[in-house]
Amino acid sequence: MTGFQLCCAVTICCIFGIAAQPGDPGSSNISEPFLLVADRNGEIILQVNITSGSNTTLPLGDVGEPRALDHDPLTDYVYWSDNQNQKIHRARRDGSGRETILDISYVNGLALDHARGDIYWTNSSELTISVAKMDGSSTRTLLTLSAVSRPYDLVLDPRNGLMYWADDGNETIARAAMDGSNPTAIITGVSDPRAVTIDYREDRLYYSDRYRVYSSDLLGNDIQQLLYESGTGVRGIAVDENYVYWSSRYRRDSSKPWQGKVGMLSKSDLTKTVLVEGLASPFDIRLSTAAPPAIRCPLGYFRCGHGHACTLTWRRCDGRTDCSDGSDEDGCECLPIPVDFNLGGRLTMLPNQLGQTTFEEIRNSSAVDLLIGSPTNGQNRHPEFREFASTVIFPQCAVPKENDTTCSLSRHADNATSCMNKPLLPCRSWCEEVLNTADTRMKKRFPTCD
Numbered sequence: 001m002t003g004f005q006l007c008c009a010v011t012i013c014c015i016f017g018i019a020a021q022p023g024d025p026g027s028s029n030i031s032e033p034f035l036l037v038a039d040r041n042g043e044i045i046l047q048v049n050i051t052s053g054s055n056t057t058l059p060l061g062d063v064g065e066p067r068a069l070d071h072d073p074l075t076d077y078v079y080w081s082d083n084q085n086q087k088i089h090r091a092r093r094d095g096s097g098r099e100t101i102l103d104i105s106y107v108n109g110l111a112l113d114h115a116r117g118d119i120y121w122t123n124s125s126e127l128t129i130s131v132a133k134m135d136g137s138s139t140r141t142l143l144t145l146s147a148v149s150r151p152y153d154l155v156l157d158p159r160n161g162l163m164y165w166a167d168d169g170n171e172t173i174a175r176a177a178m179d180g181s182n183p184t185a186i187i188t189g190v191s192d193p194r195a196v197t198i199d200y201r202e203d204r205l206y207y208s209d210r211y212r213v214y215s216s217d218l219l220g221n222d223i224q225q226l227l228y229e230s231g232t233g234v235r236g237i238a239v240d241e242n243y244v245y246w247s248s249r250y251r252r253d254s255s256k257p258w259q260g261k262v263g264m265l266s267k268s269d270l271t272k273t274v275l276v277e278g279l280a281s282p283f284d285i286r287l288s289t290a291a292p293p294a295i296r297c298p299l300g301y302f303r304c305g306h307g308h309a310c311t312l313t314w315r316r317c318d319g320r321t322d323c324s325d326g327s328d329e330d331g332c333e334c335l336p337i338p339v340d341f342n343l344g345g346r347l348t349m350l351p352n353q354l355g356q357t358t359f360e361e362i363r364n365s366s367a368v369d370l371l372i373g374s375p376t377n378g379q380n381r382h383p384e385f386r387e388f389a390s391t392v393i394f395p396q397c398a399v400p401k402e403n404d405t406t407c408s409l410s411r412h413a414d415n416a417t418s419c420m421n422k423p424l425l426p427c428r429s430w431c432e433e434v435l436n437t438a439d440t441r442m443k444k445r446f447p448t449c450d
């Protein structure tokens with residue numbers, strides 16, 4: 001009794017981790033950049049056209065007092081912290097799919113990791129930085145008091161595995177690895193640090209120091225002052241190629257209400273333009289296009305064509321669009337595995353679970369070692385290790401038996417339509433069983449089973 005079977009050989013009965021469902025992705029086309037603004041005292045989230053300055057209030061229902069926000073280009077969800085009800089909510093820009101994902105007080109900074117589908121936030125009442133899956137599950141606290149003091153805005157650099165935050169208690173801009181290790185202050189003596197963001201093209205940080213905006217390189221060197229707004233506290237910063245956008249607020253005295261605006265500063269000549277006026281108390285701002293360019297997706301994820309998001313590979317070619325540009329449903333063609341791989345002429349679909357896109361790339365890579373019959377140095381291997389590896393490297397195609405011959409013959413995209421189909425992935429239990437007997441080094445070569 002081995003306790004497992006290749007149940008997926010018959011039908012799609014089980015696939016890697018069906019857990020985190022972000023819901024039906026929005027059908028909206030995110031091709032034109034826009035700016036999102038959390039107006040806390042106005043109790044609205046605005047979408048601003050950065051060309052014309054025109055605005056619309058997003059129909060997200062009662063948003064409470066929105067303070068920090070981010071946007072997921074994969075699903076078109078807006079995530080925001082509501083300091084009135086002490087929660088983090090999400091909803092698509094059209095208002096659909098609204099739900100509360102976390103119950104947390106005073107979140108002054110949040111950021112999405114588009115590569116891994118995680119949300120990071122700062123808890124300013126407990127003074128921590130934490131992470132969870134985007135649906136609010138699997139929360140973990142990464143940094144606590146001593147490493148952080150009073151964290152505000154937070155920005156991620158998944159390309160380098162780093163996060164940066166504005167720390168008001170320590171008056172610093174600090175950074176740590178995205179798993180919370182090695183926290184370090186990189187800029188000290190910053191008064192009222194509130195906002196921090198990254199220009200991924202220039203590899204520079206932009207951060208606020210009370211009434212000012214500065215930029216520096218990613219190590220905190222080469223600091224330059226860009227903006228001074230007398231008496232008006234900077235609360236949010238966003239950048240694109242040509243402009244720095246900022247939100248700021250002021251009041252004449254404590255008996256008067258706050259007033260605020262969003263401005264844009266030309267990077268080339270530092271001229272200031274007001275983009276949106278008459279806001280009540282704007283805090284976080286986010287530019288839809290500012291996701292890290294060409295992010296690298298972890299093992300087991302497919303990178304969308306626009307390069308700003310990753311989706312689980314098992315969602316590729318599943319008949320539902322996950323990437324906003326539809327690229328996860330493009331080129332879903334079953335191809336015969338070249339004979340030299342010795343896998344008996346079955347069909348597969350590329351890219352595979354390791355992100356390899358051509359047979360040549362696979363042939364040239366160390367992945368072929370996984371397909372050899374017996375381990376070289378007497379390692380313990382699950383008896384079905386090779387079979388398992390072959391389904392990771394060459395995902396099975398769910399083509400019915402009667403079409404198998406036609407598909408095997410057609411190597412050309414123009415007549416492969418009868419071979420368009422879903423990839424079949426191994427059972428989770430099978431994956432777990434096979435990988436449990438593998439050593440750590442070997443495990444790292446495969447995507448995780450969930």
Ligand SMILES: *[C@@H]1O[C@H](CO)[C@@H](O)[C@H](O)[C@H]1NC(C)=O
Nearest residue numbers: 027028029030031032325326
């Ligand atoms: C999205 O916009 C792009 C570029 O403007 C266009 O080519 C594409 O057809 C649009 N897609 C949808 C679904 O509207």
Ligand SMILES: *[C@@H]1O[C@H](CO)[C@@H](O)[C@H](O)[C@H]1NC(C)=O
Nearest residue numbers: 032034049050051052053054
């Ligand atoms: C933004 O404004 C520009 C200039 O007025 C206009 O051409 C464009 O269509 C607007 N975009 C949207 C999404 O409304």
Ligand SMILES: *[C@@H]1O[C@H](CO)[C@@H](O)[C@H](O)[C@H]1NC(C)=O
Nearest residue numbers: 054055056275276277278279
């Ligand atoms: C948003 O646009 C409306 C017109 O659509 C305008 O009346 C309002 O003043 C604008 N709000 C802000 C904060 O600019």
Ligand SMILES: *[C@@H]1O[C@H](CO)[C@@H](O)[C@H](O)[C@H]1NC(C)=O
Nearest residue numbers: 104105123125126128130139
């Ligand atoms: C945030 O801090 C509050 C204490 O102020 C605590 O009750 C809550 O559990 C914290 N939340 C998380 C997710 O860390």
Ligand SMILES: *[C@@H]1O[C@H](CO)[C@@H](O)[C@H](O)[C@H]1NC(C)=O
Nearest residue numbers: 146147149170174183184185
């Ligand atoms: C923040 O300040 C605390 C003491 O207030 C210190 O222990 C800690 O090392 C500082 N953290 C960073 C990242 O500088």
Ligand SMILES: *[C@@H]1O[C@H](CO)[C@@H](O)[C@H](O)[C@H]1NC(C)=O
Nearest residue numbers: 358359360361362363364365
């Ligand atoms: C594979 O290796 C061959 C020979 O070393 C080389 O010519 C070819 O460019 C490589 N292909 C890829 C996709 O790396």
Ligand SMILES: *[C@@H]1O[C@H](CO)[C@@H](O)[C@H](O)[C@H]1NC(C)=O
Nearest residue numbers: 406409410411412414415416
């Ligand atoms: C597919 O197309 C190629 C050339 O375009 C042709 O040689 C081949 O016979 C076709 N196969 C089938 C099954 O139609």
Ligand SMILES: *[C@@H]1O[C@H](CO)[C@@H](O)[C@H](O)[C@H]1NC(C)=O
Nearest residue numbers: 399400403417418419420421
């Ligand atoms: C199988 O082949 C038949 C005839 O070519 C075609 O009508 C049918 O759509 C194919 N089925 C699949 C799942 O490709």
